[in-house]
Amino acid sequence: MVHAGERKPLPTGLPNATPIFANSTFGYESMEQADLVFSGDLKDYIYTRYGNPTVEAFQEAIRVLEGGAVARAYASGMAALHAALLASDLTSGSYVIASRDLYGASFDLLYNIFGPFGVKTQLVDFADLDVLRQKTAELNPRALLAETISNPLLKVLDIEAVAEIAHSVGAKFIVDSTFATPYLSRPIEFGADLVVHSATKYLGGNADATGGVVVARDIADEPALTTAMKLAGGILSVWEAHSISRGLKTLALRLDKQCANAEFLADALRARDDIERVYYPKFSTDGVAAKVLRQPLNGALLSIVSKDNTREAAWSFMNALKLCVRATTLGDVFTTVSHSATSSHRELTEKRREALGISEGLVRISVGIENVADILADIEQALDKAKGKSKNA
Ligand SMILES: *Cc1c(COP(=O)(O)O)cnc(C)c1O
DSSP states (O other), X not given: OOSTTOOOOBTTBOOSSOOOOOOSBOOOSOHHHHHHHHHTSSOOOOBTTTOOHHHHHHHHHHHHHHTOSXXXXXXXXXXXXXXXXXXXXXXXXXXXXXXXXXXXXXXXXXXXXXXXXXXXXXXXXXXXXHHHHHHHHHHOOSEEEEEXXXXXXXXXXXXXXXXXXXXXXXXXXXXXXXXXXXXXXXXXXXXXXXXXXXXXXXXXXXXXXXXXXXXXXXXXXXXXXXXXXXXXXXXXXXHHHHXXXXXXXXXXXXXXXXXXXXXXXXXXHHTOTTEEEEEOXXXXXXXXXXXXXXXXXXXXEEEXXXXXXXXXXXXXXXXXXXXXXXXXXXXXXXXXXXXXXXXXXXXSOHHHHHXXXXXXXXXXXXXXXXXXXXXXXXXXXXXXXXXXXXXXX
């Protein structure tokens, strides 16, 4: 994380941190040289949409961290997921089997962008491997898509088992590993074919950059990922690449602290008698978290449901927070809280949310690097205040 991708030699020496190459184009000494570059006989830069040293430093870092053959960066996590799907040999009539717990915009991408081109999406609960196996055999999908850690119930995916199911029909297995990062899990080691990240979250980590990246296990996916970059054109900006590369250097430090904070909060909140349930991977009993996540870490997100499981109670609690930030994002250095029913899962009917286990009172907490006593004190005073409110009512 600290060194990968850095110190590529320049005519001026070895820069310790990769400079921002803000140039959109590259020129040549002669037309003969240009011809060699355009033909591919001489490796050099042409145009920033085709490749840029600042962006390539980030790509190389994340490729090394995920243990893949190639990485390509994009303007956002959604652009990266779009590219991963473009690299999955989808044609009209082909199926994608996607986790029913997917990030909301990922459903919309499948249904609203790929749907009109004839790509069909089947949603399945990826925790039920028997049903997944059966649906995969039945539909012969080109791709399976799921997340390492689901939102907002934080179920950890048995990547190895799902990879085996995907490969039994020659489908690509795409893993959105945004919630886990390569520090907590390396999906390629478990058989994933394409790993996608919203770099906007933990990789950048400082709430100041938007980006995405795809890492492929197989170099054969490089042309499709590069084509998505060149022709769909959603490339990562050099400025964002610089910010995210800087963020990446402290990923382990941040996550060690964030995961320790999250575990402390999860235990403390679970002990409160006004809390009905705390969702945190450590508390699941299926053994998957211990297999997939770097132990003893269990991620830096938790979700809580108070006994008074209503939208009003959740909002009163959230409104009373003084330190934690109300924002529908995650992975930042500061603690953020979001109300799933009215943010990420707003478009679903209440009945559908209930079927997914997302109740009106559920609040997701993305734990930051603050002093954990400060975070806990803020959450506790807000819970007490919200409780007082509902008693008065
Ligand atoms: C945020 C997020 C995305 C989308 O990323 P953007 O950078 O916002 O485009 C995709 N998947 C997951 C799991 C996310 O949290």
